[in-house]
Amino acid sequence: MAAQQVRARFTELYGTEPGGVWSAPGRVNLIGEHTDYNDGFVMPFALPHTAVAAVARRDDGVLRLHSEDVEGGVAELVLADLAPGTDRDWTAYPAGVVWALREAGHAVTGADVHLASTVPAGAGLSSSAALEVVVALALNDLYELGLQRWQLARLCQRAENVYVGAPTGIMDQTASACCEEGHALFLDTRDLSQRQIPFDLAAEGMRLLVVDTRVKHAHNEGEYGKRRSGCEQGAALLGVDALRDVPFDDLDEALARLRTEAGNAPDAEEVVRLVRHVVTEDHRVERVVSLLESGDTRAIGPVLTEGHASLRDDFRVSCPELDLVVDTALAAGALGARMTGGGFGGSAIVLAEASDVDTIGKAVEEAFTAAGFTAPRVFEAVPAAGARRLA
Numbered sequence: 001m002a003a004q005q006v007r008a009r010f011t012e013l014y015g016t017e018p019g020g021v022w023s024a025p026g027r028v029n030l031i032g033e034h035t036d037y038n039d040g041f042v043m044p045f046a047l048p049h050t051a052v053a054a055v056a057r058r059d060d061g062v063l064r065l066h067s068e069d070v071e072g073g074v075a076e077l078v079l080a081d082l083a084p085g086t087d088r089d090w091t092a093y094p095a096g097v098v099w100a101l102r103e104a105g106h107a108v109t110g111a112d113v114h115l116a117s118t119v120p121a122g123a124g125l126s127s128s129a130a131l132e133v134v135v136a137l138a139l140n141d142l143y144e145l146g147l148q149r150w151q152l153a154r155l156c157q158r159a160e161n162v163y164v165g166a167p168t169g170i171m172d173q174t175a176s177a178c179c180e181e182g183h184a185l186f187l188d189t190r191d192l193s194q195r196q197i198p199f200d201l202a203a204e205g206m207r208l209l210v211v212d213t214r215v216k217h218a219h220n221e222g223e224y225g226k227r228r229s230g231c232e233q234g235a236a237l238l239g240v241d242a243l244r245d246v247p248f249d250d251l252d253e254a255l256a257r258l259r260t261e262a263g264n265a266p267d268a269e270e271v272v273r274l275v276r277h278v279v280t281e282d283h284r285v286e287r288v289v290s291l292l293e294s295g296d297t298r299a300i301g302p303v304l305t306e307g308h309a310s311l312r313d314d315f316r317v318s319c320p321e322l323d324l325v326v327d328t329a330l331a332a333g334a335l336g337a338r339m340t341g342g343g344f345g346g347s348a349i350v351l352a353e354a355s356d357v358d359t360i361g362k363a364v365e366e367a368f369t370a371a372g373f374t375a376p377r378v379f380e381a382v383p384a385a386g387a388r389r390l391a
Helices: 002-014 092-103 127-142 149-164 171-178 222-238 248-262 268-293 297-315 320-331 354-371
Strands: 020-031 041-057 062-067 075-078 111-117 183-188 194-198 206-212 336-340 347-353 377-380
Touching (some): 020 127, 020 171, 020 336, 041 127, 092 111, 092 127, 111 127, 149 171, 183 268, 194 268, 206 320, 206 354, 222 268, 248 268, 268 297, 297 320, 320 336, 320 347, 320 354, 354 377
């Protein structure tokens, strides 16, 4: 239905049929936050919520973009004029992909694009990566570029890092491009090796809820970049290429060395906290993988909760709304809960017995009302398929 609607709207806008219709999903990160730009481990899975794009080739150096979800008409851009930092609108994401493809030497000569997305924007569920990946996949097919999914993810990351100016890691784009239905993706962000881990909570009588706090976040604002710089500073002080290279068993020794190396620098303790989060978070990903593969799925709950405490206290990217979700859900019987995504708002995830879902959802909604917060959006997350051609 979505494909038919987007195709029909494309024809209405542009007066011709599209070359095809594609989709790319948002994602939930089960565990592994702020580890991807430290060469570490992550474990996302794709959501049923998708960005859908109808796209046609052009040969005149023009890119025309339209979104069903944004007010305004068709935006028309000239490919030769595309440059980092020139676009602060939503169009920067698809335009950045075209720029990245052309910068990499691929002969993309233009496109007409119509987009519609059900991925909540600003909720920490990678709505921007879904936009990027769906456009990249469409152009890869239409121009017969022959790029692999991981290569498309890399180019989309470059679009977001350089063209948009958001210093994100590789996880979001890889999840959107590569996830499989019914699985979580165990991704090593250093070499991009992947393992699809079966993740069927319903079969075991459990559910995973996403609670969108409706507090918006933006990766291209300063706090995200500040933490990434702090991680790079910690790696440099420890003499490693990335924090991935600090063994979990040697963490106490590494933190002691950091305090010595940083001396009386005003940000010394902040760097210590950042390093501690990343190293322990990588370890948590490995623990979750081991538990899932051994069939002890319920035991991942406390690991998720540990991850939230680390993001709240060491990385300091939580907020009152996210903390309220986690605390309320746990008090109402959840097996585990944590914020997911980059932080400063967005969403939390809650692992629960199926029989407790309604109770937990009601408790969270009532807690938000009592606190005077905007009502959250609560929905079940089911591992879905990655990007694909629909028509």
